[in-house]
Amino acid sequence: MFQFKLFFYTFFVTFLFKPIISDNNNTLLIIVSFDGFRYDYIERNLTDNIVNLKSNSSFAPYMNSVFPTKTFPNHFSIATGLYTEVHGVLDNKVYDSSNNKSLGYGYELFHYNDDVVPLWILNERGGGGRRSGCSMWPGSNFEYQGTLPSHFQLYNSSVPWEDRVDTVFGWFKHPDTPVNLAMVYFEQPDDICHKFGPNSPEINAEIARVDRIVQYMMQKAEETNLLNKLNFVFLSDHGGQAIEVPGNLINLDSYINKTWYIRDGVPPSLQIYPVKGKEIDVLKTLRAARKEKGANFTAYTQEQMLDRWHYRHCKRTPPILLLADLGYLFLPAENEKQYKITTSEIGTHGYDPVFSTMRAFFMATGPMFKRNFKIDPFENINIYPLAAHMLGLPLPLIAPNGTLSTLQDILVTKTSAADENSDENATTYIVAVIVMIIACIATLLGWLFLRNYLQHKEKLRKSSIASYKSTAMTVQESIE
Numbered sequence: 001m002f003q004f005k006l007f008f009y010t011f012f013v014t015f016l017f018k019p020i021i022s023d024n025n026n027t028l029l030i031i032v033s034f035d036g037f038r039y040d041y042i043e044r045n046l047t048d049n050i051v052n053l054k055s056n057s058s059f060a061p062y063m064n065s066v067f068p069t070k071t072f073p074n075h076f077s078i079a080t081g082l083y084t085e086v087h088g089v090l091d092n093k094v095y096d097s098s099n100n101k102s103l104g105y106g107y108e109l110f111h112y113n114d115d116v117v118p119l120w121i122l123n124e125r126g127g128g129g130r131r132s133g134c135s136m137w138p139g140s141n142f143e144y145q146g147t148l149p150s151h152f153q154l155y156n157s158s159v160p161w162e163d164r165v166d167t168v169f170g171w172f173k174h175p176d177t178p179v180n181l182a183m184v185y186f187e188q189p190d191d192i193c194h195k196f197g198p199n200s201p202e203i204n205a206e207i208a209r210v211d212r213i214v215q216y217m218m219q220k221a222e223e224t225n226l227l228n229k230l231n232f233v234f235l236s237d238h239g240g241q242a243i244e245v246p247g248n249l250i251n252l253d254s255y256i257n258k259t260w261y262i263r264d265g266v267p268p269s270l271q272i273y274p275v276k277g278k279e280i281d282v283l284k285t286l287r288a289a290r291k292e293k294g295a296n297f298t299a300y301t302q303e304q305m306l307d308r309w310h311y312r313h314c315k316r317t318p319p320i321l322l323l324a325d326l327g328y329l330f331l332p333a334e335n336e337k338q339y340k341i342t343t344s345e346i347g348t349h350g351y352d353p354v355f356s357t358m359r360a361f362f363m364a365t366g367p368m369f370k371r372n373f374k375i376d377p378f379e380n381i382n383i384y385p386l387a388a389h390m391l392g393l394p395l396p397l398i399a400p401n402g403t404l405s406t407l408q409d410i411l412v413t414k415t416s417a418a419d420e421n422s423d424e425n426a427t428t429y430i431v432a433v434i435v436m437i438i439a440c441i442a443t444l445l446g447w448l449f450l451r452n453y454l455q456h457k458e459k460l461r462k463s464s465i466a467s468y469k470s471t472a473m474t475v476q477e478s479i480e
Helices: 002-017 038-042 047-056 071-078 118-122 159-173 190-196 199-224 279-293 380-390 416-480
Strands: 030-033 093-097 100-101 132-135 151-153 181-186 230-235 243-244 261-264 269-274 297-301 320-324 345-350 360-363
Touching: 002 199, 002 230, 030 071, 030 199, 030 380, 038 047, 047 360, 071 118, 071 199, 071 380, 093 261, 093 269, 118 181, 118 380, 132 159, 151 159, 159 181, 159 199, 190 199, 190 345, 230 380, 269 279, 279 297, 279 320
Parallel strands: 030 181, 030 230, 132 151, 132 181
Antiparallel strands: 093 100, 230 360, 243 345, 261 269, 269 320, 297 320
């Protein structure tokens, strides 16, 4: 009897408190990237929803990208908090001199250092019901240290943006494996910028499209009862620069013999590997091209690469980096995809982050972020420590180059919601244990009382029987 009641109370208390200590107590965070959304695109009177949302957000005038200002390097820096020389994604394409091959998008490009842990993996392995979902984010479909996110979508530009958003919110509300972190990538307006330039009617249409999908995400959050729980970070990886064509296109073959070197990377920056015996000739020729022929590019040896680029201390760093002047662009090599030029202006990125046209966008809104709060410009490597703090995650072995202190002031409280939830959970567990102990004590006392009562009743019964027998015997003796 007692054992049964003890089991009952344990079962009851455990399931009574299960909803309180469920996965939903983890901080909910979604990081959304719009490729090539320059910081000043919101000044074109095309983004009413973003501008209105800004008044309820923390924001910066702009966010600085890492060098080079390319898609893969910057998305991986956002995801790891590391400079390119540390995580090794030096460009959208990188030459692997040790194996004599070019690394495009693939496992090898993102695994220069296996100790690097992207945010979605850090969260996935954080325990406590934490799970990650990645929608087309560069590098997110590969395993890191044997782990994948619980949910991911492979890049597919044909998937409508609304469908992508619906999928992501389905991850947050998944009945079995709900995520608390989602990282979402949209390929525009960068693709259109490359084709038509940052000043074109075509890119204005894409800017307006970005604004509509932001509105759709906020509506979706309200429909799914997540609006007051979900923290949004809207950002981009870099800006975009106009290139006059064909006048500002550089044909490198007109300056140097193409058989003297191997080139890789994506313009406007190129990785140059002189063939054996031509090291001096290549460097002299490239430098003479600028000094004597007025070429619009600069050749940097590894020692001359700027410290603030955080680019040269890497085994993948080329012996020579060729960087076009702002507004100029190298023509692709013969074996590479050629530009499709249909207008007098196209667009690109990849220059030094100090140029204003390379600046990215940042805005954060949600219950953990201050409203209408402006912060100073910062580098995108600081997103990682902020997100890890919000999610209640310890930093990995390779700590980020960014710091929490850079962005901590945008938080409503310097204690993360995850930390608060952890405290709440601890309190809940303590209360649950106390309730269970009280229940067990009450059951024990009740059982003891009942046992004593029954024992007393049995004694009375036996006493009554004995008294009856004694009386009966006395009566019998009197009759006889």
